[in-house]
Amino acid sequence: MKITIITTGGTIEKTYNEQDGSLKNYSSILTKILGSLRLPDLEIQQRNIIFKDSLDMTDEDRDLVLRLTRLEMKNGDAVIILHGTDTLENTGELLYHEIKNPPCPIIFTGAMRPYEFRDSDAVQNVTESLIAARLVEPGIYVVMHNRILKFPGVFKDRTRRTFDTN
Amino acid sequence: MKITIITTGGTIEKTYNEQDGSLKNYSSILTKILGSLRLPDLEIQQRNIIFKDSLDMTDEDRDLVLRLTRLEMKNGDAVIILHGTDTLENTGELLYHEIKNPPCPIIFTGAMRPYEFRDSDAVQNVTESLIAARLVEPGIYVVMHNRILKFPGVFKDRTRRTFDTN
Amino acid sequence: MKITIITTGGTIEKTYNEQDGSLKNYSSILTKILGSLRLPDLEIQQRNIIFKDSLDMTDEDRDLVLRLTRLEMKNGDAVIILHGTDTLENTGELLYHEIKNPPCPIIFTGAMRPYEFRDSDAVQNVTESLIAARLVEPGIYVVMHNRILKFPGVFKDRTRRTFDTN
């Protein structure tokens, strides 16, 4: 099983700067998460392409995600995209409309609380995405908080701090 | 989604006794694991029935697991069984032969390192089982280390410290 | 041994708000830290009085810390003050000048990284302060990063992200 994980920043990847006390997207934390998991039968390729709060993502950024996903979905058995939750649905709908018949699962995930926090949901969500990637049929999904939600129509429920579908 | 989790002890549930320095099955750690996960759309029922190293499980113990699984598989959408890895394949084969057409997924999981350890694989394996329970077709499985293995023929690979199939 | 711990907010106590992604002083984390330590022979009294970034502390806030310290230093064997690092030296110098002969140790501590982060120095610094409180002579101190620094003349070394003395 061969998977590509594309990281784009977002809450899940925010890290703390001790000089100024800010919490920002400085680098990817994906290697740390993967290092804490046991994945004996999985070949993972990382593509760390964007380091931003998803509220700051531009159309060019989303287009970059689209183009890289198109490329990587032909090279492996699944594509996972770490994405900020605030505009995840925008990028998800874009991919849903632009990639008509994906050859494999394309799964968005992220976190409500950055990985660096003790009580983060980041490891849970990545763990879930990695196993869902083996089980779901081709399509565009959000996998988070023990749920598998398929585009179109996935949205962030800000009150419950999780995702849902119409 | 409604799931029953049956705990039987095993490595995953071993806890440390500070009085005598032993590492044994004194109680279930499942509540702690579930408390660390975000599961907004999942109703879980716990059945803590056995507190043993799986090497000490008797035929009566395995029969108890079988009978309880038969009962619970009719009450929900999946049954997950926390089990010691050393004799997991015995209980798994028993269920495979006795339960001909399970109405839902029956998933065994466990850990190579007890939950109480910092580097345990317990949370990963429970997280994976909980999401696989939503995705796999009815059958008897081991879910662990990002793999979904279906009975019959699942065995513990002691050298690689994980499970595999013939 | 009887100690009063006064909390004033600061980096050590910043917590994450999942609704808006902010990192602020919403509540005290002291109870969590103390709950993770073994302190069989210590009676601790908490006074959670201020919930602010120390850059936002006013003269009134510092005066409140001074007055409460004056009161509590007579009621126990030591006073520990959790304080933001950015203006810790200001409050420390104030106490140094206003409290001429403290009857017991008055120890400031804090953290360069909030307690809620995995790699925080918060637990280390509180642990150190609690044991230094048993050992140092009366005076006004900063205890952090395995160092005991006595006022006057303690300052934050922003480059090395720790405290030092002239």
Place this chain on the structure above:
Amino acid sequence: MKITIITTGGTIEKTYNEQDGSLKNYSSILTKILGSLRLPDLEIQQRNIIFKDSLDMTDEDRDLVLRLTRLEMKNGDAVIILHGTDTLENTGELLYHEIKNPPCPIIFTGAMRPYEFRDSDAVQNVTESLIAARLVEPGIYVVMHNRILKFPGVFKDRTRRTFDTN
């Protein structure tokens, strides 16, 4: 400040073997503990000499600890000894009787629960010992659970799972 830390095994250093499920003294965990602390002004030298449950320590082992302590107490500002709690008092009394006027603090510490466990007291006890090493007068001590206990007369209170003095 220059400290030597001698490790001898004991509960604090027990690690889990996934092949056979045993919890034993295979190697030292001291480097991991020190790596989790911020110690900008401390030079530490490690001497990992014994890897045993302290119930298995022989007279030769205790003599080795004595001879190495004699050597290292002349080379630095303090000696810390990680030791199993079950026979810590024996080694402590030996050093107390053999080293009449130590030139610096000699501090024993350990843990009731191995470092590898989530709820271990190992980091607390090492943190406390490292700061007490800067503050106590020359002598032989146990530092653990926010207490500083001086030999002779220190003993393990098995019921309360901590140390005390007569």
